[in-house]
Amino acid sequence: MTLKEVAERAGVSIATASRALNKPGVVQDVTRRRVLQAVKELHYRPNRFAQSLAGGRTNALGVIVSNIENPFFLDILHALEEEATRKGFELIYENTDYRPERLAGAVERMLGRPLAGLALIVSERDDEAVAMLEDWNQPVVLFDSVHTPPVGVTIELRYEKAMQRTVEYLYSLGHRRMAFIGHHSALDPLRERENAFMATVSGFPDVESATAASNDSLAGGRQAMQQLLASGFDPTAVMCANDFMAVGVLRELREAGLRTPEDVSVTGFDNIELSEYLYPALTTVNIPRQRIGQLIFHALVPGESGQPSRRPIVIEPELVLRDSTAPPRR
Amino acid sequence: MTLKEVAERAGVSIATASRALNKPGVVQDVTRRRVLQAVKELHYRPNRFAQSLAGGRTNALGVIVSNIENPFFLDILHALEEEATRKGFELIYENTDYRPERLAGAVERMLGRPLAGLALIVSERDDEAVAMLEDWNQPVVLFDSVHTPPVGVTIELRYEKAMQRTVEYLYSLGHRRMAFIGHHSALDPLRERENAFMATVSGFPDVESATAASNDSLAGGRQAMQQLLASGFDPTAVMCANDFMAVGVLRELREAGLRTPEDVSVTGFDNIELSEYLYPALTTVNIPRQRIGQLIFHALVPGESGQPSRRPIVIEPELVLRDSTAPPRR
DNA sequence: TTGAAAGCGGTACCAG
DNA sequence: CTGGTACCGCTTTCAA
Numbered sequence: 001m002t003l004k005e006v007a008e009r010a011g012v013s014i015a016t017a018s019r020a021l022n023k024p025g026v027v028q029d030v031t032r033r034r035v036l037q038a039v040k041e042l043h044y045r046p047n048r049f050a051q052s053l054a055g056g057r058t059n060a061l062g063v064i065v066s067n068i069e070n071p072f073f074l075d076i077l078h079a080l081e082e083e084a085t086r087k088g089f090e091l092i093y094e095n096t097d098y099r100p101e102r103l104a105g106a107v108e109r110m111l112g113r114p115l116a117g118l119a120l121i122v123s124e125r126d127d128e129a130v131a132m133l134e135d136w137n138q139p140v141v142l143f144d145s146v147h148t149p150p151v152g153v154t155i156e157l158r159y160e161k162a163m164q165r166t167v168e169y170l171y172s173l174g175h176r177r178m179a180f181i182g183h184h185s186a187l188d189p190l191r192e193r194e195n196a197f198m199a200t201v202s203g204f205p206d207v208e209s210a211t212a213a214s215n216d217s218l219a220g221g222r223q224a225m226q227q228l229l230a231s232g233f234d235p236t237a238v239m240c241a242n243d244f245m246a247v248g249v250l251r252e253l254r255e256a257g258l259r260t261p262e263d264v265s266v267t268g269f270d271n272i273e274l275s276e277y278l279y280p281a282l283t284t285v286n287i288p289r290q291r292i293g294q295l296i297f298h299a300l301v302p303g304e305s306g307q308p309s310r311r312p313i314v315i316e317p318e319l320v321l322r323d324s325t326a327p328p329r330r
Numbered sequence: 331m332t333l334k335e336v337a338e339r340a341g342v343s344i345a346t347a348s349r350a351l352n353k354p355g356v357v358q359d360v361t362r363r364r365v366l367q368a369v370k371e372l373h374y375r376p377n378r379f380a381q382s383l384a385g386g387r388t389n390a391l392g393v394i395v396s397n398i399e400n401p402f403f404l405d406i407l408h409a410l411e412e413e414a415t416r417k418g419f420e421l422i423y424e425n426t427d428y429r430p431e432r433l434a435g436a437v438e439r440m441l442g443r444p445l446a447g448l449a450l451i452v453s454e455r456d457d458e459a460v461a462m463l464e465d466w467n468q469p470v471v472l473f474d475s476v477h478t479p480p481v482g483v484t485i486e487l488r489y490e491k492a493m494q495r496t497v498e499y500l501y502s503l504g505h506r507r508m509a510f511i512g513h514h515s516a517l518d519p520l521r522e523r524e525n526a527f528m529a530t531v532s533g534f535p536d537v538e539s540a541t542a543a544s545n546d547s548l549a550g551g552r553q554a555m556q557q558l559l560a561s562g563f564d565p566t567a568v569m570c571a572n573d574f575m576a577v578g579v580l581r582e583l584r585e586a587g588l589r590t591p592e593d594v595s596v597t598g599f600d601n602i603e604l605s606e607y608l609y610p611a612l613t614t615v616n617i618p619r620q621r622i623g624q625l626i627f628h629a630l631v632p633g634e635s636g637q638p639s640r641r642p643i644v645i646e647p648e649l650v651l652r653d654s655t656a657p658p659r660r
Numbered sequence: 661t662t663g664a665a666a667g668c669g670g671t672a673c674c675a676g
Numbered sequence: 677c678t679g680g681t682a683c684c685g686c687t688t689t690c691a692a
Contacts, residue, residue, distance in 0.1 A: 002668090002669055002670085003669065003670060012678075012679085013679045013680075014669095014670085014679090014680095015672080015678070015680075016678055016679070018671060019672095019677090019678085026677070027677070028677060043462075043465050045438070045442055045462075046442060046669080046670075047443070047669050047670070048442045048443045049379040049380075049382050049383050049443055049444060049668090049669080050379075050383055050668070050670040050684090051669080051671075052379050052670090052684090053379050053383060053668090053669080053671090053684045053685065054669075054671040054683075055670075056671085068408060069401075069404065069408065074398065074404070077398075078398060078425075081425060091424075092422060093423060095408075095411060108375070111375055112375055112376060112378040113377070113379055132375075135373050218603055219603075222607075247607050248607060250607075250609075251606075251607045273548055273549075274548065274604075277581045278609075279580075279581075279584060279609040332684090332685055333685065334685075334686095342663090343662065343664075344663090344664095344685090345662070345664075345686095345687085345688080346661080346662055348686065348687060348688085349662085349687095349688095357661070357662085358661060361661080361662085377684085377685050377686070379684090379686095380684070380687090381686055381687075382686090383684090383685080383686075383687090384668055384687040384688080385668085385687050386668070661692105662691100662692085663690105663691090664690090664691085664692095665691105666687105666688090666690100667688090668685105668686090668687090669684105670683105671682105671683090671684085672681100672682090673680105673681090673682085673683105674679105674680090674681090675679090676677105676678085676679085
């Protein structure tokens with residue numbers, strides 16, 4: 001079904017048919033009714049690609065995330081979607097699995113279609129991808145980007161501070177053997193967390209530390225904990241790069257016959273909803289994912305306010321104390 | 331950047347430029363090189379909407395799910411995405427939150443763009459949506475649809491059997507007071523699970539039963555369990571409509587001072603990865619989400635094999651025993 | 661092997 | 677208020 005057929009059936013020109021659909025009020029009421037009737041009878045549905053091509057507008061937003069399975073990314077995506085849908089925008093999403101080459105491909109595909117804006121909620125970086133973004137003239141948001149790139153609005157998390165507070169908190173409880181469990185330490189934002197951990201820890205001369213890493217998954221957390229245990233380090237506190245992996249860590253500790261928090265304290269990062277449902281409920285660092293989703297939307301769609309600022313948006317995480325941390329019994 | 335500019339720069343016609351990009355071998359090598367050069371210099375990127383419009387082809391698949399936050403849906407989506415990406419297809423996804431009116435809107439939006447196929451992985455139903463699908467001439471897959479609609483390939487789960495086995499198992503352990511916790515009992519596939527529970531249970535005259543429902547979420551599971559407890563029913567076994575809600579149930583039981591499985595046994599449904607990481611590890615019913623994702627893909631993209639059969643695909647779930655179920659101590 | 665031109669399905673401007 | 681028409685960016689005959 002095309003507009004042409006609708007127009008013929010309604011006995012009007014294709015121009016009028018178009019107007020009847022898009023600018024009511026400009027068309028005589030009877031005429032309009034006839035068109036609408038024809039639309040109904042023919043089950044006509046406008047081709048959005050053609051509309052976009054001809055009209056030069058789009059209401060689609062692109063989002064690329066590193067790991068959709070991690071509730072952290074999912075929550076941001078979901079919040080963004082909620083906001084977008086409510087404002088009449090569509091969301092096109094793609095997942096990279098932390099692989100830079102997939103990021104490049106995803107950006108390529110995204111930019112290949114008319115988009116009102118693009119958000120990169122990814123930890124990996126890729127020069128090619130950044131280069132493509134540079135000569136693109138639509139709003140871009142970069143989340144979690146360590147080195148401010150010459151493009152788009154960035155949203156930054158103050159990892160160091162959160163990491164520092166967590167270490168200090170554990171120290172104050174009496175912990176002196178701490179470990180950090182992360183993933184993809186080759187990626188900037190993740191190495192940064194690890195570095196923040198190392199830096200803070202080195203400020204306490206009487207603290208021993210170790211790190212381990214695996215995939216960003218439940219199994220990855222478990223595996224990293226396994227490594228740690230096998231290494232013989234025997235920490236009294238384990239800090240995880242995110243809550244998702246912490247779930248695996250808790251499981252492995254249990255498996256190894258170690259109780260949390262009596263034998264080993266565990267902390268997460270992100271404060272995903274699940275963290276509160278775990279046993280024991282997880283001490284973690286809150287990252288306001290819903291707000292981030294909204295911030296991203298407003299950065300992509302400036303609204304009536306005017307031109308968007310390119311100033312970075314900074315988020316200050318805060319520690320959330322629950323049951324997975326306690327003074328060491330050893 | 332348009333193809334026209336590229337053509338001008340390369341000193342060839344726009345037709346040749348197009349060929350150089352899409353049908354190498356038809357164009358003289360030198361010519362082709364010049365075009366490629368121009369593409370590079372101008373940072374040209376083809377407009378996929380225009381390509382689709384002119385070429386009449388698409389490689390985008392649409393997917394609509396009920397609740398992206400539930401790992402069950404997410405896993406299917408993810409598997410489908412993996413398969414699609416690997417085969418050069420794109421995925422366009424939308425979330426309905428179980429709301430029929432959103433389903434209609436989502437289908438409307440989906441059908442508004444050229445799509446190679448559409449998968450509905452939703453529990454809700456909407457006549458309007460089905461009607462739209464009827465006069466659409468591309469592959470459609472309906473997952474979890476109870477009443478076979480006059481359209482598309484359906485993928486069905488044998489709930490009854492799984493439910494029955496679970497009840498029988500709990501009965502054999504000695505449970506006589508069982509409860510079912512679901513969500514959206516107004517929706518067919520979910521009512522079906524509840525009905526299956528009721529039907530099986532009624533086969534055991536000495537079993538008392540009750541049901542409760544809330545949202546499909548962690549909090550929903552918790553709340554439903556709360557209701558159940560408040561009602562005074564005091565079950566020794568609780569069967570959940572899915573693992574996601576079971577997480578909330580476990581939490582609430584703990585909160586109420588009841589141990590699992592000593593005081594109350596709990597079962598889930600779906601066998602999401604998380605279920606194995608919970609404490610206690612959840613007894614559940616396995617639904618092969620990865621396979622379902624692949625099945626959906628192949629139903630949407632028939633491959634070289636020929637025309638797709640419209641025969642329903644049936645999945646037989648199986649019980650997975652873990653630590654959240656045991657003989658009742660009371 | 662290459663170019664000219666006819667669309668694909670719409671939108672929007674310009675007259676009438 | 678309505679019709680004619682020039683595109684939007686690209687693919688694809690049809691001839692040359």
